[in-house]
Amino acid sequence: MTNALILIDIQDAFIDPANAAYWGERNNPQAERNAARLLAHWRQASRPVIFVRHLSTTPGSPLIGAGAEVQAVVAPLPGEPVLEKSANSAFIGTDLQQRLHDLGARDVTLCGLTTPHCVSTTVRMAANLGFDVTLAHDACAAFTQNVQPAWRGGTKPSAQAIHEAAIDPLHGEFAQTLSTDQVLSR
Secondary structure (H helix, E strand, C coil): CEEEEEEECCEHHHCCHHHHHHHCCECCCCHHHHHHHHHHHHHHCCCCEEEEEECCCCCCCCCCHHHHCECHHHCCCCCCCEEEECCCCCCCCCCHHHHHHHHCEEEEEEEEECHHHHHHHHHHHHHHCCCEEEEEEEEEECEHHHCCHHHHCCCCCCHHHHHHHHHCCCECCCEEEECHHHHHHC
8 A cells, every 4th residue: 555745835935034023933943844754754765755835826925936836844855746735635626636646545644834733734624524534733834823822812822832732633533643753663
């Protein structure tokens, strides 16, 4: 059975210092390096790799233009698919589901940015579509500006708390959550 690696939105906008105020505090600064380790492993094993990048439709978003490019640390090689989306799920507006079926992939391993948004939404949809999902939690990251607790009069939690709160309901219900080291040792 084929296990495909899906790298979600690991884009330049997330590491550009000019966007620091836009995103806020970030957890897990090693997320991209861990994603690169997964990518190297998948390539060495000749397993399928699919890149997804978010092309924002929101004026002024950092995920437009140069900020939408895939980070160099996980740059796609010629021939590796790069799917473009403008929704939170990598399955919406793309042919990801068909590509996975064509590859014979029933198992998918996911990582990327940001944990509570595009990663979480893609994990949930993948599981609902019948894929067995592994989430490499330390190859994902969250930002404080991605949450809005004002509706309840709350204060912003830390980026780590946001990350964990996004993963906790996924683990066991939608995915098996593992560290990069655990994924690589399987």
